[in-house]
Amino acid sequence: MDEEILQIADKDKEKGFRCLIERYQEPLYWHVRRMLPGHDDAEDVLQETFLRAYKHWGSFKGSSKLSTWLYKIATNEALRFLEKNKHTLLPLDDLERVPEVEWQDNEADAESAERLVILQKAIRQLPERQRLVFNLRYYDELDYADISEILETQVETLKTNFFYAKENIKKYIQKYYDERI
Amino acid sequence: MMKEFDLNDFGKQMPYHVPEGFFARFPEQVMRKVAVERRRRRMWRLSVGMTAVAALVAGIVFWTGTPEAIPSVPSGDYADRMVTLAEQLDAYLDHLSDEELAEQYDYYAADVTLTLYEE
Numbered sequence: 001m002d003e004e005i006l007q008i009a010d011k012d013k014e015k016g017f018r019c020l021i022e023r024y025q026e027p028l029y030w031h032v033r034r035m036l037p038g039h040d041d042a043e044d045v046l047q048e049t050f051l052r053a054y055k056h057w058g059s060f061k062g063s064s065k066l067s068t069w070l071y072k073i074a075t076n077e078a079l080r081f082l083e084k085n086k087h088t089l090l091p092l093d094d095l096e097r098v099p100e101v102e103w104q105d106n107e108a109d110a111e112s113a114e115r116l117v118i119l120q121k122a123i124r125q126l127p128e129r130q131r132l133v134f135n136l137r138y139y140d141e142l143d144y145a146d147i148s149e150i151l152e153t154q155v156e157t158l159k160t161n162f163f164y165a166k167e168n169i170k171k172y173i174q175k176y177y178d179e180r181i
Numbered sequence: 182m183m184k185e186f187d188l189n190d191f192g193k194q195m196p197y198h199v200p201e202g203f204f205a206r207f208p209e210q211v212m213r214k215v216a217v218e219r220r221r222r223r224m225w226r227l228s229v230g231m232t233a234v235a236a237l238v239a240g241i242v243f244w245t246g247t248p249e250a251i252p253s254v255p256s257g258d259y260a261d262r263m264v265t266l267a268e269q270l271d272a273y274l275d276h277l278s279d280e281e282l283a284e285q286y287d288y289y290a291a292d293v294t295l296t297l298y299e300e
Contacts, residue, residue: 014212021208029204033197043203050211051218116196139193170186 002066009057017057021050024067027140028074034123034135035078045081049074064149071142072150075132122172126165133158134165 001023009016028049033042052073053060060069123131129151136147137158144155151158 014215017215018208018212021211025204025207029199030195033195039197039200039203043207046207047211047214051214054211054215054218113196115191116194119191120196138188139195166188169188174186 005066006062013057017054020053020066020070024070025050027067028070031071031135031140032074032078034120034139035075035132036081041081041085045077046074049077052077065146068146068149071136071140071146075150079128118173118176119169122169122176123165125172126168129153130161130165130168133161134169137162 005016005019005023007016008019025046029042029046032045032049033039036042036045049070053070056073060066123134126134132151133147133153136142136150137144142150144158147153147158148155153161
């Protein structure tokens with residue numbers, strides 16, 4: 001698929017770039033959204049990601065995968081946004097007040113929705129690096145070589161980050177359910 | 182106490198809602214911004230190009246000291262110099278970041294002698 005996009009872009013840059021957006025908008029959206037739970041912020045960052053990709057399209061030489069290149073831009077844009085807006089982000093416990101959090105109507109679905117929110121809270125309380133590595137590995141299912149390129153970190157360090165991320169998530173969730181009893 | 186922790190019990194679904202039709206609209210939204218950005222850079226190149234031409238002409242006037250020396254149509258050496266200068270400008274612009282471009286654009290956009298030549 002990436003090859004096709006690059007071939008189209010060689011003949012028609014705008015058409016190729018549109019194909020690129022259509023192919024990667026969803027995975028990148030969710031990657032950014034996991035870092036910034038509000039939709040509007042995620043939309044802004046996603047837009048900036050693609051604008052920056054367009055600006056540097058000419059310098060993409062194919063030395064890395066297209067997906068890795070895009071994830072790297074998206075991650076840096078999201079981190080830049082977080083740094084710029086750290087005083088206005090939702091506090092951790094207010095996750096349920098994010099208007100886009102979906103609560104289902106029936107009991108079984110409400111329980112599933114609650115578990116999803118608890119997991120997100122557990123992930124949000126992780127240190128930034130562990131959170132990034134966990135999201136890229138667990139949700140985006142990227143291999144460690146790709147994550148290494150995106151985060152410019154050695155594979156062994158990433159594996160350690162992922163291990164501790166899971167341990168910290170497990171502790172958070174177990175504590176949550178223990179306190180509920 | 183919950184049973185042994187297993188991430189598979191949670192799944193990978195996100196508990197966030199996406200506005201209806203967002204992904205259908207988004208590509209067009211980005212391409213519109215791309216078009217705006219391209220026009221902005223083109224106008225800025227034109228503005229800087231005209232400034233360079235004006236500076237070159239002014240330089241020629243002061244160098245020769247006589248108004249008769251101002252060519253009405255660039256030709257020969259003058260045309261070659263302007264082409265080279267335009268190429269150098271293009272190379273310079275390509276290295277600027279969006280923020281630097283915006284800063285310079287705002288500076289030149291206020292110059293009325295340049296805005297006379299806008300498309």
